[in-house]
Amino acid sequence: MKMTGISRRDFVKLLGAGGAASALGLVGGCETVPASAASAASAKAAPRVVVVGGGFGGATCAKYLRIYDPSLNVTMIEQNANFVTCPGSNWVLGGMRTMADITHSYAALRSKHGVNVMHDRVVSIDAARRSVALASGKSVEYDRLVMAPGIDFRWGAIEGYDEAASELVPHAWKAGPQTLLLQKQLQAMPDGGTFIICPPPMPFRCPPGPPERVSMVAHYFKTHKPRSKILILDAKEGFSKQGLFMDAWDELYPGMIEFVPASKGGKVQRVDVKTRTVYTDEGLTTHKGDVVNFIPAQRAGAIAGASGLANESGWCPVNQHTFESTLVPNVHVIGDAAVAGDLPKSGHTANNIAKMTAASIVSLFRGVKPPLPSHVNTCYSLVSPEYGISVAAVYRLNEKGVLEGVKGAGGLSPKDAPRLQRVQEANYAQGWYKGITQDSFG
Ligand SMILES: Cc1cc2nc3c(=O)[nH]c(=O)nc-3n(C[C@H](O)[C@H](O)[C@H](O)COP(=O)(O)OP(=O)(O)OC[C@H]3O[C@@H](n4cnc5c(N)ncnc54)[C@H](O)[C@@H]3O)c2cc1C
Incomplete structure (x- = not known):
């Protein structure tokens, strides 16, 4: 796996240097941090991270936790056997894709990345005991918990x-x-x-x-x-x-x-x-x-609300630097469920947030300052199989600790662009899908 812009040694240095690490926002793929460097701080048992939800947020976070620090004991709990992506599901309606094309297995997380994948439903969290209870009757303990349950619906809001x-x-x-x-x-x-x-x-x-x-x-x-x-x-x-x-x-x-x-x-x-x-x-x-x-109308996934992680808005407030919950300690909430400043709720931002949160968790276990985040969102839409448009933006923490869009970065596809550009963007949309699913589940 190749690093984007920074070397393996630089990554370890950046984690050590804390605030200087904003370059990590660009991590499209970060190479393994040597276990020796990772575990120098902890000669005791490997820290345990439990990740709830195996969508864009959860799967990416579980994978990158193991990439950043292979000494970590990472368990991901997902209720479904496979993941069917919402991105691409409109293309199925348009007849451009099948359901099989948008269905992804967790085999690579297990075999390539050493994530312990459990298929079960989380029914409650005991924050004092740091354990999650599962529908099967089992429970799993954690040192840090990552919640990535996506959304649920406000049933009955409309008669x-x-x-x-x-x-x-x-x-x-x-x-x-x-x-x-x-x-x-x-x-x-x-x-x-x-x-x-x-x-x-x-x-x-x-x-x-x-x-x-x-x-x-x-x-x-x-x-x-x-x-x-x-x-x-x-x-x-x-x-x-x-x-x-x-x-x-x-x-x-x-x-x-x-x-x-x-x-x-x-x-x-x-x-x-x-x-x-x-x-x-x-x-x-x-x-x-x-x-x-x-x-x-929507709200954070039901388990987030049931675990005291959501406020009256129905969504989960977090420290937008580390995505640790402001309501429950040692629990990070990522993806659609979190309140993340200007960031839209997208698979792309869930993937970005997941990688930054993995880097934060590794830093926190090592007792160093988590890297400063820089997030990106790109959203392609197909208007027809040969006609694509997009919007892109970059987000950084402002002085209030809120993720805010960076002025002048990103933008929309131009109005009145030549048709060739629309065709190219339609191709990019499909390339984006391949890239993001490979990065999250591959
Ligand atoms: C039609 C449509 C098109 C979209 N297109 C795009 C696009 O082009 N680009 C883009 O970036 N985004 C797109 N999105 C948005 C994207 O799908 C979401 O933003 C993204 O899936 C959020 O990731 P997440 O990890 O927060 O949640 P999810 O990906 O939904 O994952 C949540 C997972 O948690 C599991 N889970 C929930 N509760 C429990 C529990 N109690 N126990 C165990 N497991 C649990 C669920 O089964 C699920 O697998 C689209 C969405 C829709 C609806």
Whole structure:
């Protein structure tokens, strides 16, 4: 494994030098820190880190903990046998990918990186005893715990939409059976039918996800059911990369897509999943869909709330330097579940945060100052298989300890770019997917 920009010796020096380590924000792949250097501080038993959740945050953190310090005893607890990525799940709806293409195993974490992967569900945490209890009845002890449970939904926040309702009107905002259900409904829809999508209020995972879904469904309709329509009933006034998406929709899918913002009657008040009817405007206006995709408001994964890691916002406050919880000591919360300043909730940031948190944990075990973080997010969206757009940004801690976007760094794909650039960005999107999944699970 190659280091990005810094050598093996420099990494050890940087960890020792603490604050000088902002270069670590660039760690796309860090070479193994020699066990001898790692364990000089601790001749006793290897420290134990337990990671809860094997998504972009958890899997990356478990892997990089072992890469940064192979003497660590790292256990990752994940409830599912494999991981199905949300990135790429819209491409499945568009017919560009299969579910198998977006399903990843944990074999490499076990065999290549020496992570002890357990398939079980964490039901509670005993912070005083530093142990987690599992649905199987087992418990696992830790010196430091990393929680990466992703999101859960605020069931019942909108009348008529609870977990049972999602079996009729899917959210498909966790990839897997929900993605397949939505795909099946779209395939069964008659040509000339209406697909209604209802994006959630902020904050939610992957802000450009709903317009990318609209694009991929539009691509599917254009190919298979060209008389069909898409109605976006939004809880917000606008959406990520809106200008770029709308220009592309006008060009690729003219007349197919209608966007209704909250102030113009887009805010959903009630859903009747049996008749696939959505009520807006204090319930005065009804919209009947042939397929409805309702994406509920979100909060940190349920286990985070149940463990006292979330505050009244439903999300988990952390020290944005080390991602250690401000509510429960020795527990780090990473990925979508954490409150992370300006960082969007994305697989890319979950992967970034995971690596920085792994470096922080190794530093804390060694008694040195954790490196200063510098985070990156790049989000590609496909509007069609040959039309990609992106947004990128860099984030650093400000004087208040909050992660803030660095002015002038990153930006959006240019408006009115030549078509070749859109084609290139579509290729980059697929390259990004390969890279991030390899880095997280490979
Ligand atoms: C349609 C869509 C498209 C997206 N596209 C992109 C994209 O193009 N680029 C991008 O960067 N991001 C994208 N995202 C966002 C991305 O999927 C999330 O931000 C990312 O998955 C967050 O990582 P995480 O580790 O916090 O959570 P997750 O990846 O969801 O992982 C959480 C894991 O924790 C496990 N878990 C939860 N509770 C327990 C428990 N009690 N016990 C054991 N295991 C548990 C879950 O089973 C899950 O495997 C997209 C999201 C959606 C919905």
